[in-house]
Amino acid sequence: MxxxxxxxxxxxxxxxxxxxxxSKFINSANFLTGGVYNSVNNISNYFDLKSQNQLLSEENRRLRSLISNTGIESDSIFIDSISFGKSYRFFSSNIIKNSYSLNNNILTLNKGENDSIKQDFGVISSKGIIGIIDKTSRNYSTVISILNTTSRISAQLKKSNHFGTLTWNGKDPKFAQLIDIPKIAPVSKGDTIITSGRSSIFPKGVRVGIIEDFFLDQAENYYEINVKLFNDMTSIEHVYIIENVNKEEITNLLSSN
Amino acid sequence: MNSIFSVHTIRFIALVFIQVLILNHINFLGYINPYIYILFIAFFPVKNNRIILILLSFLLGLTIDMFLDTGGIHAGACVFIAYIRPLILKSSFGMIYEHQTIRFNTVEFGSKLTYFTLLTVLHHIVLFSLEIFSISKILLILQKTLFSSIFTILLIVIVNIIFSRKSK
Incomplete structure (x- = not known):
């Protein structure tokens, strides 16, 4: 019995x-598991300090060249992130638990409600997309990784506006699958995939990956595309959480119909 | 009684920490991880109440699930092997179990290996079926079960050799 x-x-x-x-009760964003992961991460993040520093300085280089080439005064580096574009707010955070070998991978971050992180915020790294915030506790939050068979994220081709859904088949952490791209779209190997900005979670243009190979689905109406992710999901540390400030307005507008 | 209680508490906590902090980061060939926390269930005293074991297994599995964000798959697999453990004990140790005189330090290695193997394989089959949760991917389930089982059994045997005390 x-x-x-x-x-x-x-x-x-x-x-x-x-x-x-x-999943209401059993998640790693609670006080106990979050605390354990955080204290262990405090030690273990020393081990790949060098490579993470390289990543960050590479990103700094890219942003600096972006700033100086768009002709904005260099003082503007110190603009408060709140005023950035007025519609997206960025928070920086660290991954304290990574996971990529399961079918439904969930990550844990060391920011939570105290840092005004809420459900359905987007998570990206300097190289590309990571996932969407699922559960939050006071100091920690969990992320539904793009390496999760239940994850659905709107993405599109960079060179045309044909959009589809980014999913994962649970096989290889280097590749995600982009489905529902119409047959008429000009798809070719090596094209870049970006987020479409249709979901009010991610802004348009967050880099996802490049096309590895593609084929038509069984009904031969849509492409199924294997996307090689820019991120090495097996080794990520520093991430950014994105809040869409206008999200409430958008969802209200959509639900009123 | 008190010392047995504390030994099992320490074993419980130590196995959970070893599992979530070290073994789950191995990811050999991308997905192969050993799950040696079932040692807790394997080494639980035979004489003790069966209901206590099932309850503790549920707690153990749930703790692992909480750390790994896996819903209830470890809890399910743990409860399952805790429930059928008497059957496995009977089939692998035979007469010694019938007489209720079993001590894990004194039984011979061969039957102990059978015991661990049965326990591990059953646990992993339930675990991966619940994790993947679709019949169409049964090959993937079997593949994961096979490789992870080999890894787990190997580690369990090693742990067993290192920590087995000489029989008094």
């Missing part, structure tokens, strides 16, 4: 965890 009860309970938790935003 007890066995059936507990086994049923764990099945319930499992099924809940398969549906989006449902």
């Amino acid at each position: 007890l066995f059936l009860l507990l086994f049923g309970l764990s099945l319930l938790f499992t099924i809940q965890s398969h549906s989006y935003h449902k």
